[in-house]
Amino acid sequence: MRVGVDARMLCSSGIGKVIENIVSRMIDDKPDWHFVLLGKMEDFAKFPFTKKANVELIPCNAPIYSIREQFEVPWKLPKDLDVLWCPHYNVPIFYRGRMVVTIHDLAHLALPEINKGFLKQAYAKIMFRAATKKADQIACVSKFTISELKKYVPSVDEKKIHLVYNGVDEKWFSIKKGKPVHDKPYFIFVGNVKPHKNLRRLIEAYKLASP
Incomplete structure (x- = not known):
């Protein structure tokens, strides 16, 4: 081929x-x-x-x-x-x-x-x-x-x-436990910072989910 x-x-x-x-x-x-x-x-x-x-x-x-x-x-x-x-x-x-x-x-x-x-x-x-x-x-x-x-x-x-x-990626299945990156709970956003990626809604959701 x-x-x-x-x-x-x-x-x-x-x-x-x-x-x-x-x-x-x-x-x-x-x-x-x-x-x-x-x-x-x-x-x-x-x-x-x-x-x-x-x-x-x-x-x-x-x-x-x-x-x-x-x-x-x-x-x-x-x-x-x-x-x-x-x-x-x-x-x-x-x-x-x-x-x-x-x-x-x-x-x-x-x-x-x-x-x-x-x-x-x-x-x-x-x-x-x-x-x-x-x-x-x-x-x-x-x-x-x-x-x-x-x-x-x-x-x-x-x-x-x-x-x-x-x-x-297979690397995500072999992550070893360790010290958290941050002490408080956090979200990971992997998209571009563009309006249509709806980052604003993610921030709003984080506010609602945060203690």
Whole structure:
């Protein structure tokens, strides 16, 4: 198998972690597969798994959500890939090979306040439709994401959709008990500090839960 991965978001907070964990594990689990990673060379240098023998790196600095990526990504990808994994909805619409896309959420359609401007909103609508049409299979990370996808992209072929939950790093199952980080009870928030992450509600919940 020759598997291509659009890894340009490898150092992004959320999707970057998904790429890091999935690709690093697949590289180890499938030593007979050849992985072609497309992305920034300076980002690849930060991760040991990109130096494995079954990994090929292709430099690509095309910005996310840009017109440039629609031409540069399919041009740089090898033509003999068995499948391309796109970890976000900004798929290369001119790519002609088999493709799997992961849809994490429909925030860019459901929450126009975080995607301000007519052009950005139009781009999101076009690309979500293109992603669901071009992809041979669609991985959604939750049942809610599936329901949102059906709601905002009603033309999607439901037979393509698969529920694939985000995994949990094995390190979380081997945490040794020790001295608490703080004396008082606390919540851990691992998301971005952005309005749509609902951090305000978490703070309100903490106030209610605090003794």
